[in-house]
Amino acid sequence: MRLYRALLRLYPSGYRQEYGEELLATFVDKARERTGLLAPLRNALAAAGDVVPNALLVHADLLHQDLRHAVRSLARTPGFALTVVLVVALGVGANTAAFSLADFVLLRPLPFREPDRLVKLWQATPGYGRFQLSPANYRDWRAAARSFEGIAGYTNRQANLVGTSEPERLEIARATPELFGLLGVPPLLGRVVSPADSAAGQVTVLGYALWQRRFGGDPRVLGSTVRLDGEPHTVIGVMPPTFRFPSRETDAWTPLIFTPDDYLDRNDNYIYGIARLGGGISLSRASAEMETIARNLERQFPEENKDTRAVVLGLRDDLSEGSRLLVLALCGAALCILLLACANLASLLLVRATGRARELAVRAALGAGPERLVRQLVTESLALAALGGGLGVAIALVGTPLLGRLVPATLPVTDEPSANLPMLIAAVMLTVLTGLSFGVGPAVAAARSRSFDALRDGARAGGGRTRRVRAGLIVTEVAASAALLVSSGLLLRAVDRLHSVDPGFRAENVLTLSTALPWAKYLLTERREQFYDRVLAEVRALPGVESAAYVTGLPMRLRGGIFPVAIAGEARVADATNSVGLRAVTPQYFTALDIPLREGRDVGERDTRRTPLVAVVSRSFAQRYWPDRSPIGMRFTVAGEERSIVGVVGDVRTRGLERQSEPQVYIPSAQMADSAIMFYAPKDLVVRSGSAEAALLPAVRRIIGAADAEQPISDARLLSEIVADETAPRVTQVRLLGALSGIALLIAGLGIHGLLAFAVSRRTRELGVRRALGEATGSLVGRVLREGLLLSLVGVALGIAAAYLAARAMGALLAGVAPADPATLVAAAALCLATALLGGLRPAIRAARVDPVVALREE
Amino acid sequence: MTTDRADVESLLPLPPATFHILLALADQDRHGYAIIQDIEARTSGELRLSAGTLYRSIARMVEQGLIAEVTRRPPAAADDGRRRYYRVTPFGRAVARAEMGRLAQLVRLARARGLTPETA
Numbered sequence: 001m002r003l004y005r006a007l008l009r010l011y012p013s014g015y016r017q018e019y020g021e022e023l024l025a026t027f028v029d030k031a032r033e034r035t036g037l038l039a040p041l042r043n044a045l046a047a048a049g050d051v052v053p054n055a056l057l058v059h060a061d062l063l064h065q066d067l068r069h070a071v072r073s074l075a076r077t078p079g080f081a082l083t084v085v086l087v088v089a090l091g092v093g094a095n096t097a098a099f100s101l102a103d104f105v106l107l108r109p110l111p112f113r114e115p116d117r118l119v120k121l122w123q124a125t126p127g128y129g130r131f132q133l134s135p136a137n138y139r140d141w142r143a144a145a146r147s148f149e150g151i152a153g154y155t156n157r158q159a160n161l162v163g164t165s166e167p168e169r170l171e172i173a174r175a176t177p178e179l180f181g182l183l184g185v186p187p188l189l190g191r192v193v194s195p196a197d198s199a200a201g202q203v204t205v206l207g208y209a210l211w212q213r214r215f216g217g218d219p220r221v222l223g224s225t226v227r228l229d230g231e232p233h234t235v236i237g238v239m240p241p242t243f244r245f246p247s248r249e250t251d252a253w254t255p256l257i258f259t260p261d262d263y264l265d266r267n268d269n270y271i272y273g274i275a276r277l278g279g280g281i282s283l284s285r286a287s288a289e290m291e292t293i294a295r296n297l298e299r300q301f302p303e304e305n306k307d308t309r310a311v312v313l314g315l316r317d318d319l320s321e322g323s324r325l326l327v328l329a330l331c332g333a334a335l336c337i338l339l340l341a342c343a344n345l346a347s348l349l350l351v352r353a354t355g356r357a358r359e360l361a362v363r364a365a366l367g368a369g370p371e372r373l374v375r376q377l378v379t380e381s382l383a384l385a386a387l388g389g390g391l392g393v394a395i396a397l398v399g400t401p402l403l404g405r406l407v408p409a410t411l412p413v414t415d416e417p418s419a420n421l422p423m424l425i426a427a428v429m430l431t432v433l434t435g436l437s438f439g440v441g442p443a444v445a446a447a448r449s450r451s452f453d454a455l456r457d458g459a460r461a462g463g464g465r466t467r468r469v470r471a472g473l474i475v476t477e478v479a480a481s482a483a484l485l486v487s488s489g490l491l492l493r494a495v496d497r498l499h500s501v502d503p504g505f506r507a508e509n510v511l512t513l514s515t516a517l518p519w520a521k522y523l524l525t526e527r528r529e530q531f532y533d534r535v536l537a538e539v540r541a542l543p544g545v546e547s548a549a550y551v552t553g554l555p556m557r558l559r560g561g562i563f564p565v566a567i568a569g570e571a572r573v574a575d576a577t578n579s580v581g582l583r584a585v586t587p588q589y590f591t592a593l594d595i596p597l598r599e600g601r602d603v604g605e606r607d608t609r610r611t612p613l614v615a616v617v618s619r620s621f622a623q624r625y626w627p628d629r630s631p632i633g634m635r636f637t638v639a640g641e642e643r644s645i646v647g648v649v650g651d652v653r654t655r656g657l658e659r660q661s662e663p664q665v666y667i668p669s670a671q672m673a674d675s676a677i678m679f680y681a682p683k684d685l686v687v688r689s690g691s692a693e694a695a696l697l698p699a700v701r702r703i704i705g706a707a708d709a710e711q712p713i714s715d716a717r718l719l720s721e722i723v724a725d726e727t728a729p730r731v732t733q734v735r736l737l738g739a740l741s742g743i744a745l746l747i748a749g750l751g752i753h754g755l756l757a758f759a760v761s762r763r764t765r766e767l768g769v770r771r772a773l774g775e776a777t778g779s780l781v782g783r784v785l786r787e788g789l790l791l792s793l794v795g796v797a798l799g800i801a802a803a804y805l806a807a808r809a810m811g812a813l814l815a816g817v818a819p820a821d822p823a824t825l826v827a828a829a830a831l832c833l834a835t836a837l838l839g840g841l842r843p844a845i846r847a848a849r850v851d852p853v854v855a856l857r858e859e
Numbered sequence: 860m861t862t863d864r865a866d867v868e869s870l871l872p873l874p875p876a877t878f879h880i881l882l883a884l885a886d887q888d889r890h891g892y893a894i895i896q897d898i899e900a901r902t903s904g905e906l907r908l909s910a911g912t913l914y915r916s917i918a919r920m921v922e923q924g925l926i927a928e929v930t931r932r933p934p935a936a937a938d939d940g941r942r943r944y945y946r947v948t949p950f951g952r953a954v955a956r957a958e959m960g961r962l963a964q965l966v967r968l969a970r971a972r973g974l975t976p977e978t979a
Contacts, residue, residue: 019914022891022943026910029892045911052913061919 004047006290010055012062015370059716066379070355073380077352081384084348087433087747088388091341092427093395094740097673098327098334099397099427100420101403105327111242112313113184114276119283120318121151121273121290122311130311135262137297141273144293147286148275152179154246154256155270158516159228160712167712172209172228174256180205182276183245190222190237193255203255204233208241210251228254228712229518231711246272266304267564270679274315287312322658325810326733329491330403332806333484333740340429340480340744345753347473349381361713369598381435389428396424403736421799433792454470470755474791474836476800477751481744482799482832483806484557488737489824490807494815495730503723504652505555510719512554515711516683521750522673525609531707532586532669532682538703540588542696549589550669550682552582555654556722562662563678567625567636568642580621581654581662582638584669584680590616591648592688593719600632600647607668614668616647621663638665639677657726658815686719693718699720730813746837752839756788760843764850772852784844785837792836803828866950870923873958876916879906879949880927881955890931890942891917917945925951 004027008020027050031043074081109115122130123137133141133153142151154175173420180192188208197203204226206215215221225232231253244250262268275284290310298305349570360373400417407417515535522528532550539548553561563582587603589595598619607614615638622631622645635644669682689696697716704713724731760767767780807819817824873881880959883897895908908916920926929946947955 015918018916023910023914025942026891026895026913030895030910050909050911054909054915057914058918061915 002806003044004051007047007055010051011058012375013057013143015062018331022219026512036632062375063379066376067383069376070380070383074222074384075521080348083750084384084435085344085388085391086395087341087344087348088431089391089395090387090743090747091338091345091431092389092392092424093399094334094337095427096392096396096420096424097399098330099423100400101407101417102327102331102416103420103423105407106316108325111185112245115315117149117277118183118315119148119275119277119286120313120315121275122293122313123269124311126307126308129550129745130313133271133273134266134269134805135258135271135732136264136266137269137305137308138271138273139258139263140297141290141293144296145275145286147281147289149278150178150182151273151275152176152182153271153273154179154270156246156250156494158714160230160516160518160710162227162230162710162712168214168252169514169708169712169714170228171247172204173246173250173253175253175718176256179245179253179274182274183243185240185243185245187237188240189219192233192237192239193253197255198212201676202228202231202233203236204228205237205239205253206235207243207251207253208220211238228252230520231518252506261758266301275312283312283314295611321812323729325813326729329487329806329810329813330733332486333737336480336484337740337744338427338753340477340484340747341431343473343476343480344747345431345751347470347477347751347755349474350437350469353377378436380434385428385432385435389431392427392431403732420568457650464677467759470759471791473790474752474755475571475795477748478832478836479798481741481748481803481835482796482828484737484741484744484799485828485831486800486803486824487806488734488741489828490803490814490817490819490821491737492735493817493821493824495727496736497815497817498727498730499594501653501657503555503657504595504650507695507719507723509689509691510592511687511689511696511700511716512719512722513685513697513700513716514683514714515685516714517681517711519678519681522677522681525670525672525674526580528681530669535685535703536586536588538590538706539685539687539696540698542689542699542703544692545696546688546690547588547592548685548687549592550586551589551684551686552584552680552682554684554686554719554722555593555652556656556726557684558583559655561654563638565665566637568637579662580617580638580665582677582680583664583666584672584682585666586669588683589666589686590688593652594688596650597651597652598648600645602647603666603668608670609673610669613641613671615643616649616666617645618649618651620651621665622648624663638667639680641673643667656725684715745831748832749835752788752792752836753842756784756840757844757846759787760784760847763847767847767850768852768854771850777848780850781844785840786848788836788840789833792833796832799832800825800829867954867957870925870954871958871961874876874916875906877910877920877925878955878958880913880916880920881951881958884926884945884947884951888943888944888946892942898934901947920951921945924948925954957965 004024008023009018011020027047031039031046034042034046043357110118112118121133123133125131131826132155132188132260135153137151138151142153145151145257152175154173157172157174159170159172161170165295168240177197180187187205187773190205192205193203206221211217211221221235221238224235226235227233239253259494275286277283281386287310290312294305294308294310298308322851363373397418400420403417517528517531522531536550539545552558561581561583562579564578565580566578585603587605590597591600603614603616615636617631625631625636631645631648633644635642637643649666650663651661653659653661656662672681685700687693687700701713770780804819807814811819879898879902879959880894883894889897891910891913895913897951898906902954919928919973922927925948926945929944
C-alpha cells in the first residue's frame with residue numbers, strides 16, 4: 001500500500017488530489033482478492049504495472065490538452081504569437097551564428113598537435129610590427145634559441161603546374177624539413193619532407209584538394225613526377241584534407257633549402273618563422289629569450305639589424321586585430337539582439353499575462369489549481385519557445401556558413417564555419433528561461449492572489465511594480481537598439497571613409513590577370529621581354545583596348561615587395577626605415593592604371609640594359625629625400641644598382657586602403673639584370689579598355705596561349721573587384737550589423753508599442769475621468785507620448801554610453817572615425833526617438849479617443 | 860441540457876472501456892471498485908480494468924460529460940463512506956444508445972453478408 005501511495009506521486013498533482021484516494025481504495029479492494037504466499041510481491045508488481053503507464057498517459061493527456069489550448073489561444077492572437085516566435089528566432093539565430101563564428105575564428109583549437117604550443121616568429125623594425133625573417137636571421141635565431149622544441153621556416157611562392165590538362169598556377173609553400181614534424185600532422189599517403197630531401201633532388205608533397213582535383217585521388221601518384229615551373233618534382237606524399245598550412249589556399253609543399261648565397265643579405269626578408277614552445281615554457285619566457293637573441297644580433301650586425309627585434313605570437317593570436325574585431329563586433333551586436341529579444345519577449349509576455357489575469361481567475365474560480373494553471377502557461381511558453389527556437393536554429397544553420405566571408409584567409413583550417421551546438425543550446429535556454437520567467441511568473445502571481453478583484457470588470461491589474469518593470473523594459477529595449485545603431489552607424493561611416501580614400505589609381509575598366517613565368521625558363525631578362533612585348537603588342541591591338549602593361553604585382557594584391565634604398569651622396573643606411581615598394585613595369589603601366597605622371601617621363605621602350613639605368617618614383621619618395629627641389633636626375637641605389645630618376649608619379653595605396661604604404665619605386669622591367677631579383681619579374685597584366693573590359697578575356701587568353709602554350713593564366717579579375725575586396729569583410733559586417741540594427745529598431749518599436757498600449761488600456765478609467773473633466777485631446781496624447789519618450793531618452797543615453805565604450809574597444813575598425821562621432825550619435829538618437837514616438841502613437845491616439853461615458857460605465 | 864447530435868457523434872466509436880463503464884452505471888450508481896467488479900462479471904473476466912486505467916477513463920468521461928459524480932448517496936446499506944459514486948448523465952445515456960445503434964447496425968450488416976457469430 002505504501003508503495004502504491006508513493007507511486008501515486010507520479011500522477012500530476014491535480015489529478016492525484018482528485019482521484020488519489022479513490023485509486024488507492026480501489027487498488028486495496030483488488031489487492032484483497034490476491035492471496036497466497038506470493039501475494040505481496042504480486043501486489044507490488046500490480047501497483048507498478050498499474051501506476052507507471054497510467055500516470056504517463058495522464059501526463060500525455062494533459063500535455064495534449066494544454067497544447068490544444070495553447071494553439072487555440074495563440075491562434076486568437078496571431079500577431080502576438082508571430083512576434084514572439086520571430087523575436088525568439090532572431091535572438092537564437094543571431095547569437096548562435098555570431099558565437100559559432102567567434103568560436104571558429106578565435107577559440108577552436110587549430111588542427112595541429114598541441115596547437116597551443118605553436119607560435120609564429122617575426123622580426124620587428126620601426127614601422128613594421130611583424131616582418132618576415134631573412135634567411136641569415138632565421139638561421140641565427142634557430143641556432144641560439146633554447147625555448148623551443150623546434151623552429152621551422154617557410155615561404156610562399158606560386159608555381160605553374162604543366163601536365164596532362166590545362167596549365168594551372170599553384171600556391172606552393174616552400175618549407176624547411178622541420179615544418180611537418182613541428183605541426184605534428186602525419187601524411188595521408190606516403191611521407192613528408194625529411195632533412196635528407198634537402199640535399200637530394202626535387203620532391204613535393206601534395207595537398208588533398210590538389211590531389212583530388214588534378215590526380216583524381218589516385219594513390220599511384222606517389223613516386224610519379226610533376227612539373228612545377230618546368231622543373232621535375234617527385235611526389236612523395238599527400239596530406240590529409242584538414243591540413244591547410246600556412247593558408248587555406250596552399251596547394252602543395254616543396255622543401256626550402258638555403259644555399260650559402262641566401263645567407264648573404266640580412267635584409268632580404270621572406271622567411272616566415274614558426275616554432276613549438278618547449279615543454280613547460282611560457283610564451284613570455286620565449287619572448288624574453290628571443291629579445292635577448294635579437295639584441296645580441298644587433299650588436300653583431302649593427303647596420304643590417306639596426307633596431308631589429310623579435311616578436312613571438314601564439315599561432316591563433318597571429319590573426320590581425322581587424323579580423324578579430326570584425327568577429328567580436330558581430331558578437332556584441334548579437335548580444336544586443338539577444339538582450340533586446342529577451343526584453344521584448346518579457347514585455348510581450350508580461351502584457352499578455354497581466355491581461356489574462358481575468359481569464360486565469362475565472363479558471364481558478366472554476367476549480368483549476370494554481371499548479372494546473374502554471375502547467376498550462378508553461379506549456380504555452382514552451383510551445384512558443386520551441387517554435388521560435390526551431391526557427392532560430394534554422395536561421396543559424398543557414399546563416400553561419402554565410403559568415404564565411406568574415407573568416408580570414410590566413411586561418412589555417414579547412415572547413416567553413418558551421419552552427420555550434422553548445423552555442424545553440426545556450427541561446428535556446430536563455431530565451432526559454434526568459435519566456436518562462438516573464439510568461440508564467442506574473443500570470444501565476446495574478447492567479448494566486450485568489451482575490452476576486454480580477455473578476456470584476458475594469459479591474460486594473462498591475463500596480464507600481466508592473467509599472468517599474470514596464471519602464472525598465474522600455475529603457476532596456478531602447479538602450480540595446482541605440483547601442484546597436486550607434487555601433488553600426490560608426491562602422492558604416494568607417495566603410496564610407498575607406499570608400500572615399502583615393503587608392504592613387506583608377507580601378508574602373510581595368511582587366512587584370514596573372515601569368516607567372518617559370519623562373520627556370522625565363523631566367524634571362526631578354527626572354528621575358530620577348531614574351532611581354534609580343535603579348536602587350538597584340539593586346540594593345542585588340543579593339544577597345546586603350547593601354548596595357550605588365551607589372552611585378554598589383555596594388556593591394558602585392559602589399560609588400562619592399563626594398564631598402566640608399567641615396568647617392570647621403571650617409572643614410574639602407575635599412576628598413578629607408579624601404580620603398582619596388583615594382584618592375586613595362587611602358588604604359590601608369591596610363592593603364594591612370595596613375596598621374598607629375599613630372600618627367602614614363603618608363604619607355606628605349607630603357608634597356610644597354611641604356612643608363614633609370615627609375616620612376618612616387619611623389620612621397622621624392623618628398624622624403626628632396627623635399628624642396630625636383631628629384632629628376634637624382635641618383636639612388638636599389639637592389640644593388642644605382643639608377644637616376646626620370647619621372648615622378650602619384651602615390652598608390654599598395655598596402656590597401658587602411659594602411660600607410662611605403663613610397664614606390666618603379667624600374668623598367670627591361671632593365672632588370674639577368675636572373676636577379678626574380679621575385680620582381682612582372683607577372684600581372686593590366687589592360688585598360690573603353691568599356692566591357694571583361695569581354696576581352698577570351699581574346700587575351702588566346703594571345704597568351706599563342707605566345708607560350710604552356711603558360712597558365714590565373715586570377716583573371718577586374719581591378720575594381722580587387723579594390724572592392726579590400727573592404728569586403730567590412731561591407732559584409734556593416735550590412736549584417738545594419739540589418740541587425742534595423743531589426744532591433746523594429747523589435748524595440750513593437751515592444752514600446754505593446755507596453756504603452758497596455759498602459760493605456762490599464763488606464764482607460766483614469767483617462768476617461770480626465771476627459772470628462774475637460775482635459776484636451778492634445779494634452780492626453782502628450783501625456784502618453786511623454787511617458788514613452790522620457791523612458792526612451794534614458795534608454796538612448798544608456799545605449800550611447802555603451803556604444804561609446806564599444807567603439808573605443810574596436811578603434812582599429814573605425815578607420816579614424818571618432819567613437820563619439822557627432823553625426824552618428826545624433827542620427828542614431830533621432831532614429832530611436834522617432835521609433836519610440838511611432839510605437840507610442842497608436843496607444844496615444846487610442847487614449848485620446850477614450851469615451852468618458854464608456855470608460856466610466858465599465859467600472 | 861439538450862444533447863446535440865453532433866456532440867454525440869463526435870465521441871463515437873467509444874473505446875471499449877468507456878462503453879463498459881457506461882453499461883456498468885446504466886442500472887445503478889457505483890463506485891470505482893464496483894464498476895471493475897461489474898465489468899469483470901459481465902465479461903466473464905475477459906476485461907479486467909486496473910485502478911489506474913479505470914480512473915483515467917473516469918476522469919475523461921467526467922470531462923466529456925458522460926458521467927458525473929453523485930452527491931446524493933445510494934441507500935445506506937450499500938453505502939461505503941469513503942467512496943465516490945458515479946452516475947450516467949443524460950448525455951452519457953444518449954452516447955451509449957448511439958454506440959449501441961452503431962454496433963447493432965454493424966451486426967446487421969455482417970449478418971446480411973451471411974456471417975454468423977462463432978458461438979450462437
